[in-house]
Amino acid sequence: MSAINAAQIPSGSSLNHTHVVYDNTILENKIEDFLTTALDVAQYATHDDSLTQSAGMKKVVNKYTATGNVEDVLMGEGNTEDIEVAFDSVEYTVGVTQGRFPYYDEEAMTDPMVVDVGLKKLAAQMTNDLTAKIVKELDKTKLVINSATWTFNQIVDAIAMFPDEEISGLFLLVNKAQVADLRKNLGDSLKYVEDFVRTGYIGTVCGVPVIATNAVKAGEAYLATKEAVTIFTKKGSEIEQERDANVRLNKIYARKVMLVALTDDTKVIKLTSAPKAQTSTVGA
Numbered sequence: 001m002s003a004i005n006a007a008q009i010p011s012g013s014s015l016n017h018t019h020v021v022y023d024n025t026i027l028e029n030k031i032e033d034f035l036t037t038a039l040d041v042a043q044y045a046t047h048d049d050s051l052t053q054s055a056g057m058k059k060v061v062n063k064y065t066a067t068g069n070v071e072d073v074l075m076g077e078g079n080t081e082d083i084e085v086a087f088d089s090v091e092y093t094v095g096v097t098q099g100r101f102p103y104y105d106e107e108a109m110t111d112p113m114v115v116d117v118g119l120k121k122l123a124a125q126m127t128n129d130l131t132a133k134i135v136k137e138l139d140k141t142k143l144v145i146n147s148a149t150w151t152f153n154q155i156v157d158a159i160a161m162f163p164d165e166e167i168s169g170l171f172l173l174v175n176k177a178q179v180a181d182l183r184k185n186l187g188d189s190l191k192y193v194e195d196f197v198r199t200g201y202i203g204t205v206c207g208v209p210v211i212a213t214n215a216v217k218a219g220e221a222y223l224a225t226k227e228a229v230t231i232f233t234k235k236g237s238e239i240e241q242e243r244d245a246n247v248r249l250n251k252i253y254a255r256k257v258m259l260v261a262l263t264d265d266t267k268v269i270k271l272t273s274a275p276k277a278q279t280s281t282v283g284a
Contacts, residue, residue: 022115022252027239030116031123031254042130044171044211046230046263057094059232061261062087090261094234097129098255105248122254128215130231130260135173135215137229137262138222143269150182150221150271152189152205158223158269159206166225166267168207174221176212178273224268233258 051059068083101118108115143161147154159167174182179202183190190203190210200211208223216222235257242251262268 022241024239024241027119027241027252028237030119031126031237031239042127042134042231044173044224044226045134045228045260046226047233048230049233049236051094051232051234051258052236057234059092059094059259059261061090061092061230061263063090063263063265092232092259092261094232094257094259096255096257097126098253099125100251100253102249102251105250108250119252122252126237126254126256130256131213131215133260134229134231135213135222137260138173138224138268139220139270140262141222141228141265141268141270143265144272145269146272148273149185150273151185152187155186155205155208155223158271159208161269162223162225162267169225169227170208170223171225172205172208172210172221172223173216174202174210174212175216175218176214177218178221179212182210219273221271222268223271227264228262228267229260230263231258231260 064085064087066083066085068081071079071081073079099122101122103114103118145154145158155172159170162170182202186203186205190205193204193209200213202210202212204210233256237254237256240253240255242253243249244251
């Protein structure tokens with residue numbers, strides 16, 4: 001009989017991966033419920049699962065520009081101008097985002113809400129992380145409008161920069177600290193439409209839903225369509241658990257494997273507030 005390798009013996013207590021308190025399916029459903037009630041800016045992005053079908057942790061995103069025009073030609077004449085397409089390639093790397101929530105049996109027995117509260121926080125942080133990544137990509141746009149204040153006319157002018165067929169899919173992301181000023185500036189132009197109601201929704205202007213989130217910096221906003229940013233999923237959301245039976249410690253892991261990329265920077269305009277001019281008092 002071969003000797004037992006000391007390195008194979010866990011120190012202290014052992015981990016039991018099979019005997020867990022909650023079934024993974026139950027936990028996944030709980031987290032999904034929490035996600036659907038939270039502000040999820042992911043609904044304002046395009047979702048792509050093509051990476052699930054291929055090997056590798058890289059994704060090359062091409063950003064296209066097309067130039068040229070058509071011409072009227074006479075008999076015997078041809079075109080003097082071509083339609084030309086060029087593109088820039090940007091390579092993105094798939095990332096793993098993971099959260100961990102540990103709790104003891106005694107905590108759950110004392111108050112079962114401990115698990116629900118922990119899962120809700122876990123879901124909220126996963127959502128916040130994804131929102132921040134989406135905003136980071138929106139911020140790469142080169143289309144920027146600067147204005148001291150955002151009035152109805154200025155927002156309408158920004159909306160008019162999009163083709164008519166895209167206006168119905170627009171949304172406006174703003175910082176929560178600017179909500180009061182927006183309401184004052186827009187007045188009755190900011191309407192409440194029940195079809196858009198979600199956490200973070202503050203109203204609709206010219207048919208465009210306005211969403212407030214702390215992921216957007218103060219003094220900035222983004223007017224965009226969901227085609228601007230794409231979420232490339234490598235592996236769907238998953239829940240995993242482990243249990244240290246000796247001390248009755250449970251750990252719940254939630255993770256996403258994906259990347260977020262700006263795939264069309266013509267579908268987003270950044271709005272910025274010009275800093276207010278400082279005034280000085282004579283003799284001060």
